[in-house]
Amino acid sequence: MEIKDSISDHFLDGTSAPRSKKKHSSSPTVIVIGGGISGIAAARILHNASFKVILLESRDRIGGRIHTDYSFGCPVDMGASWLHGVCNANPLAPLIRCLGLSLYRTSGDNSVLYDHDLESYSLFDMDGRRVPQQMVIEVGEAFGRILKETEKVRDEHTNDMSIIQAISIVLDRHPELRQEGIAQEVLQWYICRMEAWFAADADMISLKSWDQEHVLSGGHGLMVEGYYPLIKALAEDIDIRLNHRVAKIFNGCNKVMVKLEDGNHFVADAAIITVPLGVLKANLIEFEPKLPEWKNTAISDIGVGNENKIALRFDNVFWPNVELLGIVGPTSYACGYFLNLHKATGHPVLVYMVAGRFAYDYEKLSDEAAANLVMLQLKKMFPDATEPVQYLVSRWGTDPNSLGCYSYDVVGKSEDLYDRLRAPLGNLFFGGEAVSLEHQGSVHGAYSAGVMAAENCKRHLTERVGGLEKIQLLSFKGEALDATVPLQISRM
Incomplete structure (x- = not known):
């Protein structure tokens, strides 16, 4: 349905948000926008903490700029394919070990x-x-x-x-x-x-x-079976809505309303935005109220490569x-x-x-x-x-769901751009590879940024609701991950 201006006005000042007589009648709800590894990681954290989570993805598949194609009869990663930092310090190492995925090392440090x-x-x-x-x-x-x-x-x-x-x-x-x-x-x-x-x-x-x-130690390794098995495992049991393209986000006092391109909308206590930086640069998602200038400057001044x-x-x-x-x-x-x-x-x-330019010319x-x-x-x-x-x-530069591959530092950039990009705005939290603390442009950086956004969102909602039972965060699939099991690495 179309959201009328009067409704959105009331929503933004908090008057349309129903006030429950019982503070804790239900778990907090969070909308995650973007089904790449950052969004899926955020959804995984909140789902395991018993939050109600809906993940909205514009594509007809999950993974984002991770895309393992099987049409050759074997896995071929047409997006991300390397694990940068084949070591236990890599936050993806426990998941890779747990799934028994093998790596082929292509370089040392x-x-x-x-x-x-x-x-x-x-x-x-x-x-x-x-x-x-x-x-x-x-x-x-x-x-x-x-x-x-x-x-x-x-x-x-x-x-x-x-x-x-x-x-x-x-x-x-x-x-x-x-x-x-x-x-x-x-x-x-x-x-x-x-x-x-x-x-x-x-x-x-x-x-x-x-x-x-x-750069993490251990060199770099190709995911021999592709990245999709990891994406699939992380996404298990999460409420994911494919072909749901977000057009506008209303950030109210205590609620967030997300309007889709088809006019339908979702309402939640908070939202985590993990869409690619290229999509934010192109203003394909409208914000109400508009993003502050300091946030827009960070979006525009960080480079996106192809x-x-x-x-x-x-x-x-x-x-x-x-x-x-x-x-x-x-x-x-x-x-x-x-x-x-x-x-x-x-x-x-x-x-x-x-x-670079050659990649755009090929497109x-x-x-x-x-x-x-x-x-x-x-x-x-x-x-x-x-x-x-x-x-x-592949055509990552002109794909409307990505508009580029990953971020990089342009000449003369301000040192606090990434801090501004990742900074929350009320009930809105930001994930994606570009907001990683130290590892922009990497899969593990995107994953860590999603985890960080989820933890910040969880803390924000817990403090706002007050008295919410502190739930022990479950590990991946609810199982303890044995760090003594080595990564499966080969080099022929």
Whole structure:
């Protein structure tokens, strides 16, 4: 039904909210908006604490920017696929252990490639010629020294600049670090891999902040069975409403009303908003009263990057048994790489990955054109390459349910942006990867942000209601998780 203006006015001043004679006749109710891992984590916490929870998701599936596709006959993550920090300190480790999910480690700590080591790779130039391994190692060492020198540039300048500007300054000061010919193209490939970590071009990435993230120890690992089993387990028994697109949120004195695109609405004691930052940036959800300027500034000033995948399934494996197949080029835009899922999972699948402006340009192509463009390069590298029997193309940047992949620090950002973004507003609480305390852009960061939002919401409602019985928070599925059981990690 349509919400009349007079009703919403009364709702906002609290006069339409029915006042119960008995304070504690029912458990508090919470609406969670967004069915990604952050929203599901928030709903899980509140559900286990005996709150009444409804989760609203605009898509026809749960998971958000986690999307494990099974159309190849095997799991392929078209969104998030790595666990960043394969260690017990990762908040997802207990759940992964409990479910018996296995990981394939692709790097140790401090890898110059961030989520890959240089132990298992093959690089090729644009004409398909193999780049000598020793050259890749030497250029990688030079890239490490260049990045180290950018710390001095940062210390010398009060104003922020992009990481690519800092690299240019370093190369002017240290001409011995400059690369020529094919070595210069390899250097551009390293910059391309750096851009993939942030899902943004190097001229958009903040020098002040790029290396300040607290990365958990243990390196990085692929979820061999995909992320969906974890999402499915977390979502068990939660009241989830799919294809429920939120259009407007009314934040009243003691209640929240959430209006859907179809005119229907829900009322609760509080709401947790975990929609992607890109959706908030696009103002696809209206707030009444309007969000304060300090909140809107935080939303607008945090960057959102884009990264896409073109997954190709073949009948046979015609490529070498390495984890990574890279393409070097004259600019980072021209570079790229294939993740070899056959190495990690045994399935004949290659996943081409593009980030930043290149990712948006790929979204302008049809699925067929994107797959054909990738195959042109693959056939240069391997003349005997066969045609794929299936392909999948992600479009996170233009998907109206995401409008980007994950957040990153833009040049010159204010240091308190994330604090402002995560700050509650009355009965509204905010989750999602962008509000993580230390791990923006990661699955475990999104999960932790959802848990944090739920705990803050629970505390707020408990204090407001007063006298609410303190319920022992149940662990996942009500069972104790044995931290002595190791994570199942392989590296072939």
